[in-house]
Amino acid sequence: MINLPIFPLQIVVLPGTLQSLQIFEPRYLNMVKDCMTHQRGFVISFKSDKSDNINFGIEKRGTLVEIIDFNNLPNGLLGITVKAKEKVDIKSIVQLEDRSYIGEILPQVEPQVDDQSLLARYPDLLDVLTQLKDHPNIKTLPIEIDLTSADSVTYHLGSLIPLSTDEKQLLLNAFDAGQRLKILSKIIQTIRDK
Numbered sequence: 001m002i003n004l005p006i007f008p009l010q011i012v013v014l015p016g017t018l019q020s021l022q023i024f025e026p027r028y029l030n031m032v033k034d035c036m037t038h039q040r041g042f043v044i045s046f047k048s049d050k051s052d053n054i055n056f057g058i059e060k061r062g063t064l065v066e067i068i069d070f071n072n073l074p075n076g077l078l079g080i081t082v083k084a085k086e087k088v089d090i091k092s093i094v095q096l097e098d099r100s101y102i103g104e105i106l107p108q109v110e111p112q113v114d115d116q117s118l119l120a121r122y123p124d125l126l127d128v129l130t131q132l133k134d135h136p137n138i139k140t141l142p143i144e145i146d147l148t149s150a151d152s153v154t155y156h157l158g159s160l161i162p163l164s165t166d167e168k169q170l171l172l173n174a175f176d177a178g179q180r181l182k183i184l185s186k187i188i189q190t191i192r193d194k
Helices: 026-037 115-120 123-133 150-160 165-173 177-193
Strands: 002-009 018-023 042-046 061-072 078-095 101-107
Touching: 002 026, 018 026, 026 061, 026 078, 042 078, 061 165, 115 123, 115 150, 115 177, 123 150, 123 177, 150 165, 150 177, 165 177
Parallel strands: 002 042
Antiparallel strands: 002 101, 018 078, 042 061, 061 078, 078 101
């Protein structure tokens, strides 16, 4: 376990995906500066409006991210782009003096799956992702989708289709890629039935 800063947001970031953020609060500007100085990542975790004294309303499963780009935006805020590396469990959360958070982080290793046979059961999901990947607005994004990896397919599909934060958290909490494929299949079927 390692101690890392936690950035609680009302979004869920899935591993392998990119996320642009605008940083304006001094506590998180300091966090970003410290992470860049020490070349380390931080954890993004969903923060609900419901708070408790133990976890501060922060989900105990989040995503370790690393900063891959930054710039000063025209609105005076700091813009950063992060790449989501892996899902992690947050074992304890401490609020620091500046009201930022730090936690004991444990990387989550998923069980190995047979990507080929698993993806063969969900050709419709691969078809949806392939169509999205070829969309002109998606083609310009610097994302790397591996259509032979069940993890890559599920996480990228989950980030590109319109999902609620609860649905994204469900994907992040899933046991493995097989469970994520089942969840996505049901969601896409619901979208098609509308």
